[in-house]
Amino acid sequence: MTDAPRVVGTPARIPAGGRLLLTPGPVAVAPSVRQAVARTDLGHREVVTRRCLAEVRRKLASLCGGADQYTSVLLTGSGTAALEAVLCSVTPADAELLVVSNGRFGDRLEQIAAVHKLRCATLRLPVGRAVDPVAVQQALDARPTVTHVAMVQHETSLGVLNPVPAIARIVRAAGPEFIVDGISSIGAEQLDLAHDPVDWLVGSANKCIEALAGLSFVCARPERFESLAAIGPRSFYLDLHQHYLAQQRNDAPLFTPAVQLLLALDEALALALDEGVPARSARYAAHSEQVRDGLSRRGLRLLVPVPDRSSSVTAFEVPPPLTAARLCDAMSAAGVVIYPASSVTQEVAIVATMGQLTTEDVKRFFLVLDETLAALSPSGVCRDASRLEAGVH
Ligand SMILES: Cc1ncc(COP(=O)(O)O)c(C=O)c1O
Incomplete structure (x- = not known):
């Protein structure tokens, strides 16, 4: 027996509203x-x-x-x-x-x-x-x-x-x-x-x-x-x-x-x-198109040329001076999970559309992305994010 006090860690805060996994595994399941x-x-x-x-x-x-x-x-x-x-x-x-x-x-x-x-x-x-x-x-x-x-x-x-x-x-x-x-x-x-x-x-x-x-x-x-x-x-x-x-x-x-x-x-x-594989591939690809379109409209650069892209994962460059880790951590705190994928030379994040997702989920991703970019990188891209969401270009 020891008298040493039990060390209890701070529990991770799980945001309300459910977590949205836009990650290449684990994914949202049925x-x-x-x-x-x-x-x-x-x-x-x-x-x-x-x-x-x-x-x-x-x-x-x-x-x-x-x-x-x-x-x-x-x-x-x-x-x-x-x-x-x-x-x-x-x-x-x-x-x-x-x-x-x-x-x-x-x-x-x-x-x-x-x-x-x-x-x-x-x-x-x-x-x-x-x-x-x-x-x-x-x-x-x-x-x-x-x-x-x-x-x-x-x-x-x-x-x-x-x-x-x-x-x-x-x-x-x-x-x-x-x-x-x-x-x-x-x-x-x-x-x-x-x-x-x-x-x-x-x-x-x-x-x-x-x-x-x-x-x-x-x-x-x-x-x-x-x-x-x-x-x-x-x-x-x-x-x-x-x-x-x-x-x-x-x-x-x-x-x-x-x-x-x-x-x-x-x-x-x-x-x-x-x-079936073709239908699942088409479902993922449709959501990926929504992601790619929204990222491009915000001026965020996609890294993989069109013919080489998979149906489910999209990589984009995180605008400096923001880092991918900071962006992903901040979005995770708001319940939307994407992953950093930076290399030594480039700050990169990836968004995956594997799993049980809906177009509403992708819209939620963009709302949180816009809020996060506005908070962390106020002078960067996406100053008109609300106009983008409203479909005003
Ligand atoms: C293509 C590929 N290979 C291997 C792995 C490693 O898998 P795990 O993390 O399940 O060990 C991953 C994980 O994302 C992957 O995408």
Whole structure:
């Protein structure tokens, strides 16, 4: 026992009126997804949970376009856990990895490879622009010994959509296995495993699938998962082969999973499959257009050229002397959450339209943005914000 006083932190103030998440995960989820978490207590060894796991794995493969010939393995952990599980489980000792990077999340693949001491070269391409498939072709021509290629489909850091279907065909023709980080694209950007030859597709629950944070997954053909038996594990917890064996052969999780999140993911997947990827993509894109139009009308510069933009994320330059961190913190205090994405040379914020949003939500974003800019940067852009909102230009 100690007499030391208990230290109690200041509780974070949650603004009234509800929080509006305009972030690339976690996202606003449907009420039925939120309610699924509270539905019941559940043990992970129960038949009902095992059935739910099998159902979730089937729906994930289906959402990725690989319904019949693909399966998926579910992991408890954020998207990075699934990326690390793939990179450290599918690369034998003599593997040679080529990472294609045009931003922060591409660089993360390289960082994971470095931790696991994989032989890895990085094709670093311009940030804020989509990857040029020709550059990948040239890199593979120059390195015929590459065994695996890894890249991100949606480089969320600035909202750049990479042409993964076209690159998949190039990689397949050259021979290496193709690993794709689809963490912020699965569910809302076009990628169809039945037609686009991706060997390992990684995703997470809490972005375009619109479930809750804490679960991630890997989608691949069963033969690919089986072939991992020949590769020694580099990680105990993230050994993809062991997770596959437990889930495929026994419908059982290898370790204790986030059981309640599984229920929420099952519900979210039912909604996602019902809506379909094209409709969800169009819904996000319509809200993104509203965001892009409003930002441009305020004189705020968008960073990604039109053809390279994703359906869901918009990056804009924060006008100096304001910093992105200050802008985002002030907006968060008012209940509207966007993320800073600055680089060493540029103050940048990103607005995402993933999740259950409405045009009214986007209007609320602009009201809070205008108030915040007026308070923090009174002489900067947007002096006539009220006129803009009223549609007066
Ligand atoms: C493309 C991409 N890859 C990886 C990650 C990392 O995911 P997590 O934060 O869930 O580990 C993110 C997160 O936003 C992402 O957008």
